[in-house]
Amino acid sequence: MKAAGRAEWTKLRTDASNGLLTLGMVVLTLAVGAAVTMTSRCDATGCGGDPARLGLSGVLVGQVVVAIVAVLTVGDEYSTGMMRTTLTAVPRRLTVLCSKSAVLTAVLLVAGTVAVLGSLLIAGLVQPGRGFTEEHGFTALSSTDGATLRAAVGSVLYLVLIGLLSLGVAVVVRNLATAVGIVLALLFVFPVLAQAVADPDWQRHLQQIAPMTAGLAVQTTVRVGDLPIGPWQGLGVLALWAAGAMTAGGWLLRARDA
Numbered sequence: 001m002k003a004a005g006r007a008e009w010t011k012l013r014t015d016a017s018n019g020l021l022t023l024g025m026v027v028l029t030l031a032v033g034a035a036v037t038m039t040s041r042c043d044a045t046g047c048g049g050d051p052a053r054l055g056l057s058g059v060l061v062g063q064v065v066v067a068i069v070a071v072l073t074v075g076d077e078y079s080t081g082m083m084r085t086t087l088t089a090v091p092r093r094l095t096v097l098c099s100k101s102a103v104l105t106a107v108l109l110v111a112g113t114v115a116v117l118g119s120l121l122i123a124g125l126v127q128p129g130r131g132f133t134e135e136h137g138f139t140a141l142s143s144t145d146g147a148t149l150r151a152a153v154g155s156v157l158y159l160v161l162i163g164l165l166s167l168g169v170a171v172v173v174r175n176l177a178t179a180v181g182i183v184l185a186l187l188f189v190f191p192v193l194a195q196a197v198a199d200p201d202w203q204r205h206l207q208q209i210a211p212m213t214a215g216l217a218v219q220t221t222v223r224v225g226d227l228p229i230g231p232w233q234g235l236g237v238l239a240l241w242a243a244g245a246m247t248a249g250g251w252l253l254r255a256r257d258a
Helices: 002-014 016-039 051-055 059-080 082-089 093-130 146-173 176-196 200-209 211-219 231-255
Strands: none
Touching (some): 016 051, 016 059, 016 093, 051 093, 059 082, 059 093, 059 146, 059 176, 059 211, 082 093, 093 146, 093 231, 146 176, 146 231, 176 211, 200 231
16 A cells, blocks of 8 residues: 555656646635625624625635546546556556545645635635724634634635545546546535525425535535535535545446456
8 A cells, every 4th residue: 555655645746737637726715715705894883794605705716626636547547548658557447446535635635724724814814894893893803713613624625525436436437538427517516506496495405416516515614504414514415426436436446447
């Protein structure tokens, strides 16, 4: 496992596109979060804003780049035939999958932490000038606050789980474009369906099982009781999606030829 992990790390860091995409994820997350923060205002008490979630809005866009990076981890090898070489060098196929997921998790933990903490830092500096003040019922945004800390940690874990979900899907379908399409459909189709359904109960159920809607509930720091699912429970739903994709990927990796 240790040798396989070193090999996967070498493959990941020596491919320039992986580094550029990971850096792009951080920059995009920061940029979108900053843009949303700078264009949001709270002019009176009860304006309904959620400072932490507004500051972390960039995660919604950054996850798309995370999905692409994760899919490339496997998809590139299938498209070039390199997967046969990988499985020849490491015949234990689950070891290959575990090493890929471990390296991907480590990279996303670092990049996600930089993106999330940077987003909260920008939000903390900008939001007081946009009306998010004690006068309007908001305390200063701080990563040491319990709810904000949960939103920050949860957002990093959310990005990691999106990466693992995407990795599992890529192993299942073995095609770059198809894997990215499936992941994006899983993330964005459920919210559209929830809006299209008229029945409030069905809307709530769709939101509870949707990987993105449920997972991003962890960012909410105000009116948590109004959510269709609790913050950590929602992240647990995304974890189940990721576990299911990885389990299916591992089973198929063992069951079929490279």
